[in-house]
Amino acid sequence: MHHWATIDYTYVYDGSMEGLLTIAYKCFTDKKIPNKVSMENDYVGNLFNKPLYIKTDLNESLQVIEAIRNKISDLTLYYVYTAFLSDDKNKSDTIIRYLIYAFKHGKNINYMKSLDYVIEIQRICKNVTGEAHRFYGFLRFKELSNHILYAEYESDNDILEFLAEHFADRFKKEIWMIYDLKRSQIALYDKSQYNIVDASDFNISLVKESREDQYLKLWKDYCKNISIKERENRRCQMHFMPKKYWKHMPET
Amino acid sequence: MDIADKLRILADSAKYDVSCSSSGSNRKNTNGIGNAKLSGICHSFSADGRCISLLKILMTNSCIYDCKYCMNRSSNNIERAAFTPSQIADITINFYKRNYIEGLFLSSGIIKNPDYTMQRMIEAIQILRNKYNFNGYIHAKTIPGASQDLIKSLGFLVDRMSINIELPSNQSLKLLAPDKEKDNILEPMKYIHKTIHQDKKFVQAGQTTQLIIGATPDSDLKIMSLAENMYNKLQMKRVYYSAYVPLNSDTLLPAIKEPPLLRENRLYQADWLLRFYGFKVEDLLNQNHQNFNTLLDPKADWALHNMEKFPVEINKADYPTLLKVPGIGVLSAKKIVSARRYHTLTFESLKKMRIVLKRAKYFITCDGKYFANTSLFNQKLISHALIHDERKLLISDSNSLQLSLFEPTLGDKIECITGQL
Numbered sequence: 046m047h048h049w050a051t052i053d054y055t056y057v058y059d060g061s062m063e064g065l066l067t068i069a070y071k072c073f074t075d076k077k078i079p080n081k082v083s084m085e086n087d088y089v090g091n092l093f094n095k096p097l098y099i100k101t102d103l104n105e106s107l108q109v110i111e112a113i114r115n116k117i118s119d120l121t122l123y124y125v126y127t128a129f130l131s132d133d134k135n136k137s138d139t140i141i142r143y144l145i146y147a148f149k150h151g152k153n154i155n156y157m158k159s160l161d162y163v164i165e166i167q168r169i170c171k172n173v174t175g176e177a178h179r180f181y182g183f184l185r186f187k188e189l190s191n192h193i194l195y196a197e198y199e200s201d202n203d204i205l206e207f208l209a210e211h212f213a214d215r216f217k218k219e220i221w222m223i224y225d226l227k228r229s230q231i232a233l234y235d236k237s238q239y240n241i242v243d244a245s246d247f248n249i250s251l252v253k254e255s256r257e258d259q260y261l262k263l264w265k266d267y268c269k270n271i272s273i274k275e276r277e278n279r280r281c282q283m284h285f286m287p288k289k290y291w292k293h294m295p296e297t
Numbered sequence: 298m299d300i301a302d303k304l305r306i307l308a309d310s311a312k313y314d315v316s317c318s319s320s321g322s323n324r325k326n327t328n329g330i331g332n333a334k335l336s337g338i339c340h341s342f343s344a345d346g347r348c349i350s351l352l353k354i355l356m357t358n359s360c361i362y363d364c365k366y367c368m369n370r371s372s373n374n375i376e377r378a379a380f381t382p383s384q385i386a387d388i389t390i391n392f393y394k395r396n397y398i399e400g401l402f403l404s405s406g407i408i409k410n411p412d413y414t415m416q417r418m419i420e421a422i423q424i425l426r427n428k429y430n431f432n433g434y435i436h437a438k439t440i441p442g443a444s445q446d447l448i449k450s451l452g453f454l455v456d457r458m459s460i461n462i463e464l465p466s467n468q469s470l471k472l473l474a475p476d477k478e479k480d481n482i483l484e485p486m487k488y489i490h491k492t493i494h495q496d497k498k499f500v501q502a503g504q505t506t507q508l509i510i511g512a513t514p515d516s517d518l519k520i521m522s523l524a525e526n527m528y529n530k531l532q533m534k535r536v537y538y539s540a541y542v543p544l545n546s547d548t549l550l551p552a553i554k555e556p557p558l559l560r561e562n563r564l565y566q567a568d569w570l571l572r573f574y575g576f577k578v579e580d581l582l583n584q585n586h587q588n589f590n591t592l593l594d595p596k597a598d599w600a601l602h603n604m605e606k607f608p609v610e611i612n613k614a615d616y617p618t619l620l621k622v623p624g625i626g627v628l629s630a631k632k633i634v635s636a637r638r639y640h641t642l643t644f645e646s647l648k649k650m651r652i653v654l655k656r657a658k659y660f661i662t663c664d665g666k667y668f669a670n671t672s673l674f675n676q677k678l679i680s681h682a683l684i685h686d687e688r689k690l691l692i693s694d695s696n697s698l699q700l701s702l703f704e705p706t707l708g709d710k711i712e713c714i715t716g717q718l
Contacts, residue, residue, distance in 0.1 A: 159650055164649060185395060196396070217326050217329075218329065263304055264395070271311075271343050272343035272344040273345045273542065277345050279344060284346070296397075
């Protein structure tokens with residue numbers, strides 16, 4: 046890639062995965078790398094980089110996906126997809142630069158663990174999957190009066206699909222809803238499949254109705270009782286269960 | 298007695314069992330509720346920093362035995378309670394639905410006789426598995442002295458089984474647990490081990506055990522040799538070490554004020570070295586050196602006694618050798634082996650790869666270079682520096698280091714966050 050010119054542009058896209066892959070397509074066609082890649086909503090102009098709006102092209106993005114699968118690996122596609130769910134400010138840049146390296150080195154790229162953009166994309170992905178894994182444990186459901194299980198949460202990354210997959214298998218025969226408060230999206234499961242919808246399209250107050258829950262009280266007491274007084278260690282507790290998750294965990 | 302009081306009493310009596318892991322099983326959801334994740338999942342953390350993964354309760358805290366160290370011993374005058382099998386199933390399923398827990402960890406004091414106790418436990422678990430079609434994780438304790446038939450039925454219902462040895466030597470057992478017999482503990486372990494090999498559906502997450510540390514004069518050497526035997530001969534998934542918390546006063550028990558947490562920490566570190574780093578107990582301890590150094594972790598201590606094996610070259614040393622470098626864990630060693638096939642590694646590249654060099658730097662060279670003047674490669678100087686760092690860590694972190702090892706992990710502390718095996 047070193048013979049590719051870096052140009053004083055910020056490539057701006059609509060914020061979709063397809064948009065970002067369209068930028069990848071443009072880089073490979075022009076053999077030019079922009080100074081920065083930014084989502085429309087995040088874009089802040091500066092003196093040095095001129096903005097260039099790249100229009101999302103579905104066909105071009107599909108070609109990039111095909112090329113990743115044929116010339117690099119499914120693992121790389123997984124990294125690109127997972128990193129895209131991150132809230133990392135520089136994820137767009139990282140993904141594009143990682144892809145440029147990946148097409149240069151081919152299927153071995155992900156083993157080159159001392160390359161900057163490999164380190165970076167793996168770090169971002171681990172952050173996303175790590176947070177999803179935490180929420181497999183930390184998410185809390187309430188049983189509504191109509192027996193629907195209802196959970197709400199706030200996460201750094203967009204992990205709703207991870208959670209929906211997990212609970213669709215685990216609570217196969219329940220009806221449940223998981224509400225991502227930060228992104229205003231809800232996953233709805235009806236005992237056969239889940240759908241992710243915008244919260245604005247859905248009147249949550251119709252189903253959300255709180256009631257006294259004897260198991261909630263039992264759970265709070267249980268968590269207090271299970272701790273060994275002689276070993277109390279709040280720092281350790283906080284290390285594994287940082288305060289930012291406590292808001293939606295009734296036992297804390 | 299209402300359910301809340303029962304739960305309070307029976308959780309309180311169960312908490313000294315340190316095992317919390319929900320790992321090792323990949324039970325599928327067959328059209329009911331629940332499944333198991335191979336890695337295990339932590340659902341919360343209690344004020345002592347321990348992971349809450351399973352609903353850990355006793356069926357009853359009444360007991361006909363009088364083990365000296367145990368708070369539920371028959372001679373103690375404490376509040377007693379008992380759950381019925383259907384109460385246990387009901388709480389488990391309702392906690393599970395709210396995603397509070399990964400499953401159930403059921404143990405019990407011994408009522409009437411071992412077989413009767415086991416039958417009641419089996420009944421509770423049968424309700425979960427058959428009536429509720431529950432496919433989440435279940436860990437059950439076997440009751441010493443229960444018949445093989447019952448162990449067998451229980452083993453086909455649960456994911457993990459355990460029998461606690463508790464006391465690491467025969468003398469200690471006779472002295473402090475006079476009602477238990479060694480054979481009542483070892484024979485079921487052997488039977489479970491044998492049956493696991495014959496049938497994949499039997500106790501698929503394997504068996505574990507626990508040893509109490511500091512209630513008896515047994516040395517680290519004795520404890521670790523016992524653990525090594527369990528890993529090698531019985532393929533135990535885990536041996537847990539539980540710092541003795543003085544709950545009863547008894548002339549036969551040591552009068553200590555605080556649980557020996559640092560010692561427990563060293564034993565966990567050594568346990569890791571046995572299971573994932575290719576060490577044997579004889580590498581770490583011997584007749585002249587029966588207890589771990591409190592000032593240094595066991596790996597650093599070993600390296601300082603084996604200076605002729607160092608420094609190792611990061612770009613050449615094979616994987617087993619890398620694993621023996623203080624400060625290099627399983628993940629770091631794997632990253633190094635992977636990366637160096639494509640690029641020569643320097644101290645800079647290791648830093649970029651987020652490999653912690655604080656301890657490792659004394660024991661490695663990168664592309665032939667030592668991190669400082671080679672005259673610093675000196676046992677006394679390194680030892681001094683490492684002890685200094687360790688002391689800082691212990692002061693600032695008290696026992697959180699040790700507690701991270703309670704985390705059900707595959708083999709590396711870093712895995713705690715994502716893997717939780």
